[in-house]
Amino acid sequence: MEPLVQHLERFSDVLAVARGAQARSWDAVTVRRALQWARYLLHVYRRFAGRAAARAALERRLGPWAGPPGLRSFAALESGDARLALRLLSNRALAPAAARALPRLLFPGPAADGEDDAPQPRLLLLARRGSALRLLLRLGGGDAPAGALLRTHAELLGARLRELGGAGAAAARGLLEALWARGPRGHVLGVLGEALLLGRCSHGGDLEPAGAADCAGGAEETETQGLLLHWLLGSPEALAAFCRRLPADRLASLASCHPALSRAYLGLLASWAAQLRYDLREGSWVPTQPGDMPWEELRLRLQRLCQAPPPLPEEVLETLRGGKALDGDFEVPGMSVWTDLLLALPRGA
Amino acid sequence: MDSSLCSDLESSGRPSRRDVTILCLEMARDSADLASDYQFWLQKLSVWEQSSTKETQQDTCLHLSRFQEFLKQMYEFLKEMDSNAILERFPTIGQLLAKACWNPLISAYDESQKFIIWCLCCLMNKEPQTPGESQLNSWIRSLLSHILSTIRFNMKEVGLFTEILGYEPVDYYPSLLKNMVLSLVSELRESHLNGLNTQSRMAPERMMSLSQVCVPLVTLPDFEPLVEALLTYHGREPQEVLSPEFFEAVNEAVLSKKMILPASSVVSLWFRHLPSLERATLHLFEKLFSSERHCLREMECCIKESLLPQAACHPAIFRIVDEMFRVVLLETDGAPEVLAALRVFTWCLAEALGRENKQVKFALKTYFPYGAPSLTAVLSQRPDAIPRSHRLQPLLHVSQLLREAVEDHTRGSPRDAFESWFLFAHFGGWVDLAVEQLLRMEADPPEGLLWLLVFYYSPQDGSQQRAQTMVELKALLGRLLTLLRDGQHRCCNP
Numbered sequence: 001m002e003p004l005v006q007h008l009e010r011f012s013d014v015l016a017v018a019r020g021a022q023a024r025s026w027d028a029v030t031v032r033r034a035l036q037w038a039r040y041l042l043h044v045y046r047r048f049a050g051r052a053a054a055r056a057a058l059e060r061r062l063g064p065w066a067g068p069p070g071l072r073s074f075a076a077l078e079s080g081d082a083r084l085a086l087r088l089l090s091n092r093a094l095a096p097a098a099a100r101a102l103p104r105l106l107f108p109g110p111a112a113d114g115e116d117d118a119p120q121p122r123l124l125l126l127a128r129r130g131s132a133l134r135l136l137l138r139l140g141g142g143d144a145p146a147g148a149l150l151r152t153h154a155e156l157l158g159a160r161l162r163e164l165g166g167a168g169a170a171a172a173r174g175l176l177e178a179l180w181a182r183g184p185r186g187h188v189l190g191v192l193g194e195a196l197l198l199g200r201c202s203h204g205g206d207l208e209p210a211g212a213a214d215c216a217g218g219a220e221e222t223e224t225q226g227l228l229l230h231w232l233l234g235s236p237e238a239l240a241a242f243c244r245r246l247p248a249d250r251l252a253s254l255a256s257c258h259p260a261l262s263r264a265y266l267g268l269l270a271s272w273a274a275q276l277r278y279d280l281r282e283g284s285w286v287p288t289q290p291g292d293m294p295w296e297e298l299r300l301r302l303q304r305l306c307q308a309p310p311p312l313p314e315e316v317l318e319t320l321r322g323g324k325a326l327d328g329d330f331e332v333p334g335m336s337v338w339t340d341l342l343l344a345l346p347r348g349a
Numbered sequence: 350m351d352s353s354l355c356s357d358l359e360s361s362g363r364p365s366r367r368d369v370t371i372l373c374l375e376m377a378r379d380s381a382d383l384a385s386d387y388q389f390w391l392q393k394l395s396v397w398e399q400s401s402t403k404e405t406q407q408d409t410c411l412h413l414s415r416f417q418e419f420l421k422q423m424y425e426f427l428k429e430m431d432s433n434a435i436l437e438r439f440p441t442i443g444q445l446l447a448k449a450c451w452n453p454l455i456s457a458y459d460e461s462q463k464f465i466i467w468c469l470c471c472l473m474n475k476e477p478q479t480p481g482e483s484q485l486n487s488w489i490r491s492l493l494s495h496i497l498s499t500i501r502f503n504m505k506e507v508g509l510f511t512e513i514l515g516y517e518p519v520d521y522y523p524s525l526l527k528n529m530v531l532s533l534v535s536e537l538r539e540s541h542l543n544g545l546n547t548q549s550r551m552a553p554e555r556m557m558s559l560s561q562v563c564v565p566l567v568t569l570p571d572f573e574p575l576v577e578a579l580l581t582y583h584g585r586e587p588q589e590v591l592s593p594e595f596f597e598a599v600n601e602a603v604l605s606k607k608m609i610l611p612a613s614s615v616v617s618l619w620f621r622h623l624p625s626l627e628r629a630t631l632h633l634f635e636k637l638f639s640s641e642r643h644c645l646r647e648m649e650c651c652i653k654e655s656l657l658p659q660a661a662c663h664p665a666i667f668r669i670v671d672e673m674f675r676v677v678l679l680e681t682d683g684a685p686e687v688l689a690a691l692r693v694f695t696w697c698l699a700e701a702l703g704r705e706n707k708q709v710k711f712a713l714k715t716y717f718p719y720g721a722p723s724l725t726a727v728l729s730q731r732p733d734a735i736p737r738s739h740r741l742q743p744l745l746h747v748s749q750l751l752r753e754a755v756e757d758h759t760r761g762s763p764r765d766a767f768e769s770w771f772l773f774a775h776f777g778g779w780v781d782l783a784v785e786q787l788l789r790m791e792a793d794p795p796e797g798l799l800w801l802l803v804f805y806y807s808p809q810d811g812s813q814q815r816a817q818t819m820v821e822l823k824a825l826l827g828r829l830l831t832l833l834r835d836g837q838h839r840c841c842n843p
Contacts, residue, residue, distance in 0.1 A: 096477075100474075100477075126519060127462045128456070129571065144525065179509075
């Protein structure tokens with residue numbers, strides 16, 4: 001295990017150099033050696049690909065290592081040559097001799113067609129996939145469909161968190177903080193929502209559930225989702241924005257899969273409801289501040305929650321009834337927001 | 350250049366003059382062909398990069414495999430030359446390769462990106478003397494870099510994820526591609542289910558574009574779910590919304606085994622695109638009737654593998670395949686391997702029909718409209734299902750029905766006799782049975798059996814000729830049986 005980890009660490013140094021100004025000192029021999037290194041790691045990957053215990057051990061051992069993202073997982077062993085190739089091809093500082101030798105080393109020609117551990121076949125597959133993406137993007141008018149992009153980002157975020165999870169929850173939190181700080185926030189929230197639903201049922205949206213049909217989710221997903229929830233529930237600003245900006249349907253699905261989230265969500269909805277006041281002239285409940293959630297949206301969100309599987313509807317009704325009781329148990333509309341909400345909800349649950 | 354080269358080699362005494370001359374001529378001819386092709390393709394590429402309308406896309410799709418062939422030839426030609434020689438010969442080659450790279454339909458197709466990259470590598474100057482040559486090298490590297498990491502996203506969300514999370518194309522592409530394909534498949538399924546709701550239905554233009562985009566990509570495994578979804582999507586429009594190039598591309602990929610699809614998707618493909626069905630049948634015929642002889646078992650394997658028997662459970666498909674068999678039989682004058690193939694095919698079809706447990710079973714008449722119903726019904730019974738001792742009667746019955754069908758049409762055309770014979774040829778198992786019975790007979794062979802055999806092997810004989818042949822056959826049988834008996838006798842009484 002130790003030598004392997006050291007190799008990985010050394011290789012990530014190589015990758016860092018390949019991208020930077022120090023590549024000036026490389027020659028053809030250096031490039032060839034670097035590629036051979038990548039090939040070695042690929043062999044290791046293939047040898048252990050089917051052995052879950054060995055993989056888990058490696059990833060645990062890699063945990064404390066503060067290496068760059070993307071190289072700290074078992075899966076990273078497979079694509080070392082592609083990463084190296086891309087860095088070297090686009091590095092203007094690469095020494096001319098090395099730069100001249102590079103294309104032939106990457107693409108030796110028909111001789112390498114049959115060798116599946118050479119970079120050639122995998123780089124060609126990358127090229128082909130890139131063209132496929134360009135074509136599909138063109139079909140959609142230049143942008144990826146929102147659902148697909150969110151799903152991809154959610155999967156990649158999950159992979160990152162799993163890598164960092166070995167180093168302790170602090171690293172995972174740090175990553176999420178960085179994402180939240182740099183934004184764009186709307187997108188980050190969308191990705192979080194998608195990530196919390198990966199592998200779970202009652203998915204909604206334009207993609208069918210990718211994972212198991214049961215509500216439990218895989219073990220890996222549960223772990224990362226745990227990390228996400230922990231951060232979300234501990235960041236009031238993010239949580240409020242999350243519950244405000246995500247669509248009602250999506251939040252209802254999320255609430256039915258994660259009890260902790262459903263409690264927080266219901267709490268927020270209650271606090272937003274409490275901020276409404278009754279306008280006698282208009283005959284409806286209106287927000288006191290311009291940024292508050294309007295009546296109709298509140299009603300819609302509560303309705304969606306009531307349409308979710310039990311025990312959610314019961315919890316909603318309990319909250320509303322509790323509020324109504326505190327207010328004096330009025331039956332007449334206009335006196336208590338809780339009464340009116342209860343009246344506005346269809347009695348199905 | 351060519352003639353001086355030839356004379357040099359000749360004087361050195363090694364390769365024969367004739368060999369070298371042939372080589373020089375070939376090189377000259379090849380490079381002349383290549384030069385004119387080069388101009389053609391350069392022009393085509395320029396036209397294609399101007400616009401990406403449906404027509405341009407269609408034109409590109411039609412030329413994809415030929416352009417790849419050209420790229421392959423170019424590579425073979427360029428690989429022996431150095432950079433300066435290449436530029437002298439093809440000064441605009443950089444332009445051609447760049448245009449090919451930038452055209453996603455081309456770079457997505459099969460192995461085209463491989464040949465483009467190999468040509469670019471040939472173009473790299475190994476020892477650049479001038480700044481211009483170094484410039485070229487650096488340009489080639491940036492083009493290679495572009496080919497490998499080609500997407501530019503419009504949205505800054507993607508930039509965020511690349512920076513903070515440190516993701517690269519090699520991480521990104523497989524996942525994004527998979528999700529985009531899933532998204533499209535979902536869109537198709539929903540569109541299918543909400544047939545009457547026009548708003549959620551995928552517009553025909555979009556489906557056409559989608560099918561065109563798939564043409565270069567049918568052999569990429571990531572695209573298989575989308576190809577399947579497109580093949581099994583049935584819209585409400587009366588005419589076909591998918592591009593014919595799509596069907597052709599899928600068909601070719603399936604026939605050359607570059608892609609494996611479930612049988613139901615393949616059948617769907619053939620239903621929607623007749624030329625693909627014909628191509629698949631021809632492909633099977635090429636395999637069956639090639640120069641090497643195949644035994645029946647091998648034929649059965651080939652035929653089953655082709656999925657045509659399964660598809661032929663649908664009478665419409667069967668009729669087309671049957672028609673092609675008919676044509677081949679006529680053209681080859683009833684060649685024995687074709688007869689054998691027809692027989693095996695019908696047998697495989699019967700087996701496939703037996704396996705299907707659909708509610709609606711088509712009447713035999715739908716498959717064989719050209720035969721008399723009584724005849725069809727009798728012939729389609731399984732001969733080996735009849736116990737050995739009871740086989741004579743049904744055989745004679747078959748013989749009688751056939752004879753009536755053939756000989757009563759004296760007022761009809763010879764074509765009717767052919768139809769009956771063609772029908773009979775499907776069920777050649779009966780002939781085997783007839784031979785078996787004849788070889789077991791102690792007494793005189795029945796007329797009916799003799800007639801059956803003679804009719805099968807010489808359907809076009811007139812009744813006089815046929816009678817004569819029957820007499821000869823009877824005599825031959827007699828001799829054969831005598832020999833067999835004597836031999837047996839000698840074995841038993843040494």
